[in-house]
Amino acid sequence: MATKVIIGAQWGDEGKAKIIDILSEEAEVVIRSQGGNNAGHTVAVNNDVYKFHLIPSGVLYPGTDCIVANGVVIDPQGILEEMDGLAKRGISFERLKISKRAHVVMPYHKVLDGIKEEARGLNDIGTTKKGIGPCYMDKAERSGIRICDLYNEEVFANKVRENVIIKNKIIKYVYEQDIQFDPEEIIAEYKEYAKRLKPYVDDTTVLAYEAIKSGKKVLFEGAQGTLLDLDLGTYPYVTSSHPITGGVCVGSGIGPTMIDECIGVMKGYVTRVGKGPFPTELFDEVGEQIRDIGHEFGTTTGRARRCGWFDAVIGKFAVRTSGLTSIALNKIDVLANIDTLKICVAYKKDEEIIHEFPASLEELALCEPVYEELEGWGPIDHIKDYEDLPEAAKTYVKRVEELCGAKVSMVGVGPNRDQNIYVK
Ligand code: GDP
Ligand code: IMO
Ligand code: MG
Numbered sequence: 001m002a003t004k005v006i007i008g009a010q011w012g013d014e015g016k017a018k019i020i021d022i023l024s025e026e027a028e029v030v031i032r033s034q035g036g037n038n039a040g041h042t043v044a045v046n047n048d049v050y051k052f053h054l055i056p057s058g059v060l061y062p063g064t065d066c067i068v069a070n071g072v073v074i075d076p077q078g079i080l081e082e083m084d085g086l087a088k089r090g091i092s093f094e095r096l097k098i099s100k101r102a103h104v105v106m107p108y109h110k111v112l113d114g115i116k117e118e119a120r121g122l123n124d125i126g127t128t129k130k131g132i133g134p135c136y137m138d139k140a141e142r143s144g145i146r147i148c149d150l151y152n153e154e155v156f157a158n159k160v161r162e163n164v165i166i167k168n169k170i171i172k173y174v175y176e177q178d179i180q181f182d183p184e185e186i187i188a189e190y191k192e193y194a195k196r197l198k199p200y201v202d203d204t205t206v207l208a209y210e211a212i213k214s215g216k217k218v219l220f221e222g223a224q225g226t227l228l229d230l231d232l233g234t235y236p237y238v239t240s241s242h243p244i245t246g247g248v249c250v251g252s253g254i255g256p257t258m259i260d261e262c263i264g265v266m267k268g269y270v271t272r273v274g275k276g277p278f279p280t281e282l283f284d285e286v287g288e289q290i291r292d293i294g295h296e297f298g299t300t301t302g303r304a305r306r307c308g309w310f311d312a313v314i315g316k317f318a319v320r321t322s323g324l325t326s327i328a329l330n331k332i333d334v335l336a337n338i339d340t341l342k343i344c345v346a347y348k349k350d351e352e353i354i355h356e357f358p359a360s361l362e363e364l365a366l367c368e369p370v371y372e373e374l375e376g377w378g379p380i381d382h383i384k385d386y387e388d389l390p391e392a393a394k395t396y397v398k399r400v401e402e403l404c405g406a407k408v409s410m411v412g413v414g415p416n417r418d419q420n421i422y423v424k
Contacts, residue, residue: 007265013299016222031252038134071241074103097200143162160183226322268400310346313356
């Protein structure tokens with residue numbers, strides 16, 4: 001199996017966790033390398049549904065090592081609550097490791113996330129308000145607090161005090177809000193979190209390197225998706241990290257030569273939660289049908305996800321920018337019983353045909369999707385073998401492959417572990 005990176009190839013929620021869960025059966029290590037608890041990863045095991053935010057989905061397999069690497073931003077309260085919830089369901093964390101270098105989400109990050117969104121008014125991004133953006137801002141500004149700082153009382157206290165002075169001023173004078181933080185309260189609160197997290201803290205760059213070097217099967221669990229990438233996504237309607245495969249190296253401290261395969265997860269259609277452009281968005285009853293049948297409501301915030309036709313311009317962009325070696329095409333069961341399906345093969349701007357995803361949102365706003373129509377199919381959620389899929393579904397999969405430029409290696413026909421078909 002070697003080292004595989006699994007990323008979202010659209011706007012997130014492509015069913016990455018389901019693919020990780022399926023591949024985890026063979027994996028020995030699962031690593032999260034970016035994002036934070038803005039992620040919502042669902043794994044369905046028969047009638048049990050598990051929702052993960054910071055904990056790698058591989059934790060469901062007791063023999064798998066799970067690593068939260070340096071590129072992840074960790075809300076200690078969030079991760080501990082998640083662990084407590086999972087522990088009640090019999091999950092053990094003996095094999096969990098958290099990076100000393102990861103940045104810590106502080107209470108002021110969460111408050112600032114909300115305040116900044118409010119101040120943006122109609123131009124809000126629609127963030128998850130988990131403090132992700134403000135935490136990555138401090139990291140880039142070099143005023144952030146890292147997990148290792150939690151274990152040096154003096155350093156930690158000084159950093160909190162320095163940060164709180166500035167954040168309180170920003171909240172009061174820039175955003176004219178009443179909320180003010182008491183640094184001593186935060187120090188005391190985080191001291192308790194630090195105590196509980198201590199057994200898990202380690203230098204995860206060493207663990208990742210040694211696991212790969214010793215030939216272990218390692219999976220990198222992506223969070224968010226290609227078009228939410230800070231550099232390559234629909235900026236500014238993006239997250240503050242790098243969900244593309246390139247983010248894995250920086251986010252976990254390994255070199256690109258250590259990666260063997262890059263799998264991009266797509267849905268048979270497209271969804272987006274939060275604001276920002278979405279060329280193939282559907283506003284009709286087909287869009288509603290996809291949302292209902294696909295249960296397209298956010299795992300983290302419960303918000304309804306916007307739904308639209310499959311967009312091969314985006315698919316091709318993801319293959320190119322992440323060097324995808326294959327595609328896992330999820331949720332094609334959701335498209336059952338739609339007579340005529342559409343795939344966007346290009347965009348049209350005035351009379352010009354555009355084949356590459358535009359950088360400028362103003363240009364993207366002028367783009368009309370150019371659709372190709374394909375025949376639909378009936379229910380397929382019971383099918384186990386690729387050969388048994390209706391011809392129309394196979395044609396759809398083939399077309400996705402041709403248009404995106406990478407082979408489809410897996411097809412999802414339902415949320416469960418056994419509802420995944422390998423394409424031979
Ligand atoms: P992630 O963030 O990429 O891991 O995806 P989410 O967990 O946020 O959203 C994907 C949703 O689709 C979850 O509820 C999954 O259980 C579900 N799901 C995944 N694959 C399939 C599939 O092939 N068919 C159907 N019907 N549901 C799926
Ligand atoms: P998973 O890993 C879908 C979106 C938010 C918002 C934008 C910025 O489950 O696929 P942030 O809180 O990150 O600053 O919000 O990014 N977003 C996601 N959308 N899936 C996710 O994660 C997301 N994580 C962030 O909705 O539009
Ligand atoms: Mg999700």
